[in-house]
Amino acid sequence: xxxxxxxxxxxxxxxxxxxxxxxxxxxxEQGEYISVMGPSGSGKSTLLNMLGxxxxxxxxxxxxxxxxxxxxxxxxxxxxxxxQIGFVFQAYHLIAxxxxxxxxxxxxxxxxxxxxxRHEAVAGILDRLGIAKRADHLPNQLSGGxxxxxxxxxxxxxxxxLLLADEPTGNLDSRSGAEVTEILENLNRDGITLLIVTHDxxxxxxxxxxxxxxxxxxxxxxxxxxxx
Amino acid sequence: MRLLDLLRFSLLAxxxxxxxxxxxxxxxxxGVGAVVVLTALxxxxxxxxxxxxxxxxxxxxxxxxxxxxxxxGMPPITGVAAHAITLExxxxxxxxxxxxxxxxxxxxxxxxxxxxxxxxxxxxxxxTAAFFPLRQLxxxxxxxxxxxxxxxxKQVAVIGQKLKEALFDSGRAIGQWVRLRxxxxxxxxxxxxxxxxxxxxxxxxxxxxxxxxQAVFNVHGLFRVTLKVKENYQVEAVKSAIAKQMQLLxxxxxxxxxxxxxxxxxxxxxxxxxxxxxxxxIGAISLVVSGILVMxxxxxxxxxxxxxxxxxxxxxxPSSQVRTLFLTEAALIAAAGAVLGMLLGHLLVFTxxxxxxxxxxxxxxxxxxxxxxxxxxTALVFAWLPAQQAADMEPVNxxxxx
Numbered sequence: 276x277x278x279x280x281x282x283x284x285x286x287x288x289x290x291x292x293x294x295x296x297x298x299x300x301x302x303x304e305q306g307e308y309i310s311v312m313g314p315s316g317s318g319k320s321t322l323l324n325m326l327g328x329x330x331x332x333x334x335x336x337x338x339x340x341x342x343x344x345x346x347x348x349x350x351x352x353x354x355x356x357x358x359q360i361g362f363v364f365q366a367y368h369l370i371a372x373x374x375x376x377x378x379x380x381x382x383x384x385x386x387x388x389x390x391x392x393r394h395e396a397v398a399g400i401l402d403r404l405g406i407a408k409r410a411d412h413l414p415n416q417l418s419g420g421x422x423x424x425x426x427x428x429x430x431x432x433x434x435x436x437l438l439l440a441d442e443p444t445g446n447l448d449s450r451s452g453a454e455v456t457e458i459l460e461n462l463n464r465d466g467i468t469l470l471i472v473t474h475d476x477x478x479x480x481x482x483x484x485x486x487x488x489x490x491x492x493x494x495x496x497x498x499x500x501x502x503x
Numbered sequence: 504m505r506l507l508d509l510l511r512f513s514l515l516a517x518x519x520x521x522x523x524x525x526x527x528x529x530x531x532x533x534g535v536g537a538v539v540v541l542t543a544l545x546x547x548x549x550x551x552x553x554x555x556x557x558x559x560x561x562x563x564x565x566x567x568x569x570x571x572x573x574x575x576g577m578p579p580i581t582g583v584a585a586h587a588i589t590l591e592x593x594x595x596x597x598x599x600x601x602x603x604x605x606x607x608x609x610x611x612x613x614x615x616x617x618x619x620x621x622x623x624x625x626x627x628x629x630x631t632a633a634f635f636p637l638r639q640l641x642x643x644x645x646x647x648x649x650x651x652x653x654x655x656x657k658q659v660a661v662i663g664q665k666l667k668e669a670l671f672d673s674g675r676a677i678g679q680w681v682r683l684r685x686x687x688x689x690x691x692x693x694x695x696x697x698x699x700x701x702x703x704x705x706x707x708x709x710x711x712x713x714x715x716x717q718a719v720f721n722v723h724g725l726f727r728v729t730l731k732v733k734e735n736y737q738v739e740a741v742k743s744a745i746a747k748q749m750q751l752l753x754x755x756x757x758x759x760x761x762x763x764x765x766x767x768x769x770x771x772x773x774x775x776x777x778x779x780x781x782x783x784x785i786g787a788i789s790l791v792v793s794g795i796l797v798m799x800x801x802x803x804x805x806x807x808x809x810x811x812x813x814x815x816x817x818x819x820x821p822s823s824q825v826r827t828l829f830l831t832e833a834a835l836i837a838a839a840g841a842v843l844g845m846l847l848g849h850l851l852v853f854t855x856x857x858x859x860x861x862x863x864x865x866x867x868x869x870x871x872x873x874x875x876x877x878x879x880x881t882a883l884v885f886a887w888l889p890a891q892q893a894a895d896m897e898p899v900n901x902x903x904x905x
Contacts, residue, residue, distance in 0.1 A: 354819060368817075384508045385819060
């Protein structure tokens with residue numbers, strides 16, 4: 276599903292050059308559950324942004340479902356993001372003036388899906404994520420766990436093949452964090468490819484494939500039997 | 504994105520920034536209101552002036568002694584002409600120029616008009632029966648001046664409404680004799696209405712046969728002559744025929760001025776139209792100035808919603824869509840401001856018509872559409888730069904900002 280070869284990304288900070296990604300080679304199959312761990316500044320988030328087409332590598336090749344992404348223009352990249360990739364962020368990134376339901380609907384709305392079809396599609400997701408009752412609340416009326424569930428709803432409403440989560444439990448207490456983790460793992464069980472960037476060892480060790488990054492390079496890439 | 508969703512999304516965004524939206528609404532509203540009010544003033548002035556001309560039909564020609572040259576040199580002093588226009592010449596004109604159907608010569612002066620112990624200084628107009636239909640004046644009581652030969656005097660008069668009231672109160676005026684200098688005139692008719700035209704209040708005037716007026720004021724020449732052109736005759740052709748005839752009568756010298764109100768009217772009309780456009784332009788400037796505010800507010804909005812822009816891009820919104828979102832917000836607020844400005848402007852115009860009922864204040868339709876289009880156009884043009892800035896943001900950078 277994903278093929279990354281010889282990808283580099285450098286930032287210039289002051290007068291020093293930082294290798295955020297150093298010669299990354301990765302192959303990810305559909306339905307994998309991957310955690311990416313490593314110290315701050317090791318390039319985890321840069322990797323996630325690059326895989327999510329939010330950022331462009333300096334060189335190398337990245338193919339997503341057989342499409343070479345380095346030759347695409349911004350609009351084509353936007354379309355791929357819309358149709359194939361879901362994002363879950365640490366800070367939720369909900370739109371404050373929209374209700375939970377509307378936030379979940381947002382990708383459909385941007386895609387021009389009529390309101391009635393949107394409502395049908397969203398109702399099932401809200402139900403499944405256990406936030407149906409909170410659907411008409413604004414984000415600031417929701418708890419952190421509920422907010423993240425809304426964000427997850429939004430990330431899967433377009434039925435993407437790849438779900439990228441950047442510290443999804445970073446702002447949550449342990450109970451809400453566990454609930455969110457479970458939701459993500461259930462989605463993975465249903466076939467979505469799940470990649471979680473995390474600091475949290477206990478979370479990272481739940482994944483069947485664990486990538487460890489140091490100084491922008493893949494230091495370890497191990498596969499385990501699914502714990503659960 | 505569907506239009507309805509786009510509008511709703513933009514409206515929600517505008518509601519979140521109430522103060523900024525209100526500020527923009529006011530700025531655009533004032534601009535549009537200015538256009539509405541100023542063009543209404545211009546149109547009102549135009550309507551007022553045209554209305555003043557309206558008593559002269561399209562088919563009338565006015566002739567006066569003297570000639571105003573526009574080719575340079577000293578202009579002649581008004582009223583001083585080599586040759587006066589005389590009643591005898593008018594008789595010739597009536598016979599010789601086929602296009603002339605009616606002719607109202609005018610001798611004007613001022614004199615004390617008295618009845619019993621009451622006296623009033625009045626405008627005295629010596630003319631013929633043709634004067635009243637030509638000026639579209641109605642006789643309220645009694646009759647018009649009698650049909651006389653041009654040179655024939657008679658001691659009869661038609662008086663204006665106000666003069667009648669001043670001399671007779673509510674008493675009967677018809678059949679009474681009034682005195683004007685050394686002459687006495689029997690009132691045969693009273694004019695209807697205010698008869699206000701060109702500042703001269705005809706309702707305070709007394710009208711007597713032209714030959715009588717010449718006798719009263721001891722003048723020979725005519726002040727001016729109003730001529731009516733026959734149906735199916737070209738006004739311009741008749742005008743030049745009259746000029747030719749007058750030149751012949753005045754020993755080959757063309758020393759009369761002949762104007763057709765229609766030509767004058769169209770000159771005035773175009774002058775006043777330009778004036779209306781001018782004041783509309785002034786209003787438009789304030790609208791364009793409000794565009795600067797639109798740009799600033801949109802810029803602020805883009806800066807403040809950087810994270811949202813990043814999110815929209817992560818969710819797959821192409822650059823053009825992000826730009827459309829911000830442009831829609833600007834256009835919406837401009838349209839709302841324009842509607843507000845129109846309401847405000849119309850309210851002011853309505854108040855104006857209540858205070859000055861004589862002046863037909865009215866905003867022309869083109870000004871309404873133009874101001875609406877200009878408001879939205881300005882908003883789009885000025886919002887384009889910040890909207891494009893939003894559209895060009897790199898998603899990863901935008902998302903990182905909080």
